[in-house]
Amino acid sequence: MAIKHNASPEIREFLAFYLLEQASSNGLxxxxxxxxxxxxxxxDLRPADADVRAAQIACWERGWLDSEHPFTDEPVSLSPEGRLELERRLEAARSKDVGADPREAAPDHLVSLVSPADESEVLDVGTGDGFLAKKLAAAGFRVLGVDIDASAIERAAAGCGANAHLRFQVADIHALAERGQRWPKIVASYLLHECQDPVPALRTISSCLEPGGRLACMDFAPNCAAYLSGVGRTPFHPFRALAQGDWHELAPQLGLTHTQFFCFGYVAVTYAQKHNAGDGE
Ligand SMILES: C[S@@+](CC[C@H](N)C(=O)[O-])C[C@H]1O[C@@H](n2cnc3c(N)ncnc32)[C@H](O)[C@@H]1O
Known part of the structure; x- marks a missing residue:
């Protein structure tokens, strides 16, 4: 992972949470x-030194750790205030999950970000079984779902019948970019956390946007709610995805502007627009 999380409030919040949790259970x-x-x-999670130090100092300064100084190598336990804080954070992280179901709220919001539907085609990169492509088509969009995996495309296309507004194709996004293909709207769902390094993948995807084009992605939100809900391979798996600070730092480097980051429990939706020609990209 070439990017750092050091501008990301949710990573710092998680590290403080993890420290409290560990100190309460086994004295990390x-x-x-x-x-x-x-x-x-x-x-899957590579916190920068600055993140870790900030978390330690924050916990220690607030009197949550029962230790003489913040950088001790001795196991510590939580002070009574620390226990209360851990309870408060557990409650807050859990309550993020009990509101709107993130599996519905997040894709609904993503669709609203690329709305309204028009005559142009939306590219769904890494479409998998075509869940998002089908949702967009149902909302009136013309959609092309592409995936590098032929069996995924077979599953996606099964049962769709002849629908001129919904096409599926086996394709690698890098090959589409090399052919110079461009779209006014691109979406990607749970693609980036699968990439060895999301930066080149995002660079390629951005290069497929027309000037002024819109990009909306959905993936894990690397936060306490994701850690507690245990989504993914390990409780840390969601931390492979982009954090808020990553997105805001990275997007401008890729010629993207109007960046936004939304969080629905353990799901994050990111949005940006490609610079218009003449915007000084
Ligand atoms: C975790 S799945 C997500 C599937 C679907 N979008 C969803 O939300 O359920 C990621 C998908 O991205 C596809 N993928 C990975 N690299 C790709 C590439 N370079 N070009 C196109 N698809 C790719 C994988 O084959 C896989 O189906």
Whole structure:
């Protein structure tokens, strides 16, 4: 993962939460927080040193850790205030999940971001079984769903019948980009966290946008709610996805503007627009 999470409030919040949780259960020494989180996440979460230090200092300064100084290598326990804070954070993270179901609220919001439907075709990159492509088609969009995996495209196309507004194609987004193909609207659902490095994938996807084109992605939100809900391969798996700070830092480097980041429990929706020609890209 070439990007850092150091501008991301949710990563700092998670690290403070993790430190409290660990200190309450098995006395993780604050000084070992960074390496330990990287080890247990098998590399899915790579906090920057600055993130870890900020989390440790925040917990210590507020009197949540029962220790003389913030960077101790000795196991510490939580102070009574720390226990209360952990309870409060557990409650807050859980309540994010009990509101609107993120599996419905997030795609609904994504569709609204690329609305209204018009004559132009939306590209759904990494369409998989075509869940999002079909949702967009049902909302009146013309959609092309592409996936590198032929069996996924077979499943996506099955049962769709002849629908001139919904097409599926086996294709690699990198090959489409190389052929110079462009779309005014591109969406991607749960693609980026699957990529070894989301930066080149996003660069390629952005290069397929027409000037002024819109990009809306949906993926895990790397936060406490995702960690607690245990979505993915390990509780840390969602942390492979883009954090808020990553998105805001990365998008301008890819010629994207009007960046937005929305969080629905453990699902994040990111949005941006490609610079218009003449915008000084
Ligand atoms: C986790 S699945 C998500 C499927 C679907 N979008 C969803 O939300 O359920 C990611 C998909 O991206 C596809 N994919 C990965 N790299 C790709 C590439 N370079 N070009 C096109 N599709 C790709 C994979 O084959 C896989 O089907």
């Amino acid at each position: 020494p604050p000084g070992r927080l960074g390496p330990e989180v990287v080890r247990r996440s098998e590399g």
